[in-house]
Amino acid sequence: MSTNIADHVRATLVRRGRWGIGEILFWLIAAATLYFLPERHLILNEIVIIGLFALSLDLILGYAGIVSLGHAAFFGLGAYTAGILARDGIADPLLGLGAAAIAAALLGFVTSFLVLRGSDLTKLMVTLGVALVLGEIANQASWLTGGADGLQGIAMGPILGLFEFDIFGTTAYGYSLTVTFLLFILARRIVVSPYGLSLRSIRDNPLKARAVGIPVNRRLVAVYTLAAAYAGIAGALLAQTTQFVSLDVLAFHRSADVMLVLVIGGVGYLYGGLIGAIVFKVLQDVISAWTPQYWQFWIGLILVIIVLAGRERLTERVRVLWKGVAGRTAKSPETLPKTSAREV
Amino acid sequence: MLTILFDGIAYGMLLFVLACGLAVTLGLMNFVNLAHGAFAMAGGYVTAVLMNRIGVPFLATLPLAFIVPAILGLVLERTLYKRLYSRSHLDQVLFSIGLVFMAVAAVDYSFGSQQQLIQLPTWLQGRIDILGVQVGLYRSFIIVICGALVVALQLILTKTRFGSRLRAAVDDPRVARGLGINVSLIFATTFAFGSGLAGLGGALGAEILGLDPTFPLKFMIYFLIVVTVGGTTSITGPFLASLLLGIADVAGKYYVPSVGAFVIYTLMIVVLVLRPQGLFERAR
Numbered sequence: 141m142s143t144n145i146a147d148h149v150r151a152t153l154v155r156r157g158r159w160g161i162g163e164i165l166f167w168l169i170a171a172a173t174l175y176f177l178p179e180r181h182l183i184l185n186e187i188v189i190i191g192l193f194a195l196s197l198d199l200i201l202g203y204a205g206i207v208s209l210g211h212a213a214f215f216g217l218g219a220y221t222a223g224i225l226a227r228d229g230i231a232d233p234l235l236g237l238g239a240a241a242i243a244a245a246l247l248g249f250v251t252s253f254l255v256l257r258g259s260d261l262t263k264l265m266v267t268l269g270v271a272l273v274l275g276e277i278a279n280q281a282s283w284l285t286g287g288a289d290g291l292q293g294i295a296m297g298p299i300l301g302l303f304e305f306d307i308f309g310t311t312a313y314g315y316s317l318t319v320t321f322l323l324f325i326l327a328r329r330i331v332v333s334p335y336g337l338s339l340r341s342i343r344d345n346p347l348k349a350r351a352v353g354i355p356v357n358r359r360l361v362a363v364y365t366l367a368a369a370y371a372g373i374a375g376a377l378l379a380q381t382t383q384f385v386s387l388d389v390l391a392f393h394r395s396a397d398v399m400l401v402l403v404i405g406g407v408g409y410l411y412g413g414l415i416g417a418i419v420f421k422v423l424q425d426v427i428s429a430w431t432p433q434y435w436q437f438w439i440g441l442i443l444v445i446i447v448l449a450g451r452e453r454l455t456e457r458v459r460v461l462w463k464g465v466a467g468r469t470a471k472s473p474e475t476l477p478k479t480s481a482r483e484v
Numbered sequence: 485m486l487t488i489l490f491d492g493i494a495y496g497m498l499l500f501v502l503a504c505g506l507a508v509t510l511g512l513m514n515f516v517n518l519a520h521g522a523f524a525m526a527g528g529y530v531t532a533v534l535m536n537r538i539g540v541p542f543l544a545t546l547p548l549a550f551i552v553p554a555i556l557g558l559v560l561e562r563t564l565y566k567r568l569y570s571r572s573h574l575d576q577v578l579f580s581i582g583l584v585f586m587a588v589a590a591v592d593y594s595f596g597s598q599q600q601l602i603q604l605p606t607w608l609q610g611r612i613d614i615l616g617v618q619v620g621l622y623r624s625f626i627i628v629i630c631g632a633l634v635v636a637l638q639l640i641l642t643k644t645r646f647g648s649r650l651r652a653a654v655d656d657p658r659v660a661r662g663l664g665i666n667v668s669l670i671f672a673t674t675f676a677f678g679s680g681l682a683g684l685g686g687a688l689g690a691e692i693l694g695l696d697p698t699f700p701l702k703f704m705i706y707f708l709i710v711v712t713v714g715g716t717t718s719i720t721g722p723f724l725a726s727l728l729l730g731i732a733d734v735a736g737k738y739y740v741p742s743v744g745a746f747v748i749y750t751l752m753i754v755v756l757v758l759r760p761q762g763l764f765e766r767a768r
Contacts, residue, residue: 201574207573207574207577209577254753254756254757257757257760258756258757258760258761259760260516260573260574261510261516261573261712262712262756262760264516264573264577265708265709265712265752265756266753266756266757268705268708269705269749269750269752269753269756270753272705272745272749273746273749273750273753276745276746276749277746280742280743280746392701393701396581396585399577399578399581400578400581403578407574433589433592433593434589434592434593435589436585436586436588436589437585437586437588437589437590437593439582439585440581440582440583440584440585440586440587440588440589441582441586442582443578443579443581443582443585444564444579444582444583444586446578447568447571447575447578447579447582448564448567448568448579451575451578
């Protein structure tokens, strides 16, 4: 019987790991925008970066159930690492990306032990506190970070020694899109692995997860570190492609925005962050063109309405739609009960 | 030295009045309300607008600074907050962040983004010298009012029937409900009262803390520190926590301005990691 279940789980994971038509279409369209929307590359670049950032939040929030209000800490650390390296003459983008990922992962690893304890509220406060401390450090250490003036004088070399950054943002967009795509594949691989399954069981019921022998703390530390590295890379991409870093990357509204992005797109499935980023950026563009100073009001209203209308229902609807598009693979009957729809 | 201690105490008392409503929200209904500062801002703006546009004297605006946010709180609690008590913390966080964004933009739209200045009456301005210590009159005024409030709150909480019901509801809402206590009514009342106190705090603090549309975001972390560090089962926990925070903040800004808020955030993290239930909470 037990092998039977193991087989079944294996089969389910393999089935989930298969790429649907919708997914392939999604990435094809994304790649096509490189050629068809040349005048939009700057904003597309931003969308991709926010999408990657939201994806990294999804790894801990949607898959592991850690509520974080300070995810910008890793984003900002990555941005500053890449920015400072580039300012001091190490202009190779990939090197900067790697350094940012390592720096953010280290911070993530160290701080992950802080979020293992306590209730949701404690986690919230601790993550928020970490981000605030980093923001304060960046503000005070102006000899390193430029303080409130921002980090200036970033000059990036060509990517792989081949592609120079141009002013239209085409190289930047291609670069961000490629990095995001590669990281997405990795994340997708991870969440359909047994490891990803164990994360979800921790999210749904930590006590039971511990009881069936999942090393809860180790899993959480690992995923937190991974998500931190992802966020660091997203920050580095922003620093490298805009060639500017300001204290804004560590600000509270970054953490809040990315949560909003993820919620718009849907928590707990990997496309949530990416779709949310598109919707968020388009919304922000439209609203701020209409009322430049007060767009936050409407964003806040949308947030309130989403929550009141029932976030899960919205997400479910999107997911059902998605399944319809993603092809008929989902039609095979599932005998095991699915994991509950509760997100956190 | 003593002046700093004095200023710190005034600041801490102010923080307590601002944050004690949040302690109840968090403790009673386990609701993470990041929008608490918005009510404080409402109180501050009531005072500022009444004084600057209509010319009402400062003291006369204070009751209104209490009543308006209280009514606002009551309405919002009955219409919106009520639906979210049983939701996940993530939902509550998102909802209240949304409210904060709306409040910030709405105030910015109605009153502009500049600092609101209020002119204190002359008998509250200046400093006097008591036993060689420079004491600000306005700060002593704040200490007296907030001190009276603290005593009153403590008495209400421990001596009245309402207080014991409230404490029962905080300790175990389910059992309290089972004993026939109308927990939701108690909560609505307390929420409104807490919002009103926040408004009063905002009005009193407009001079010290500053008042502009970003107020709820700027001080959100302080309120949360008071509540998480102080714990939520008693009134003394948050009170001691806000005094500590106030003194530490004022002293830190005075002696080591370059380190700034760094110390406070670090301390908060350390406390929360060592004692996730709060500094003054008894272990369950």
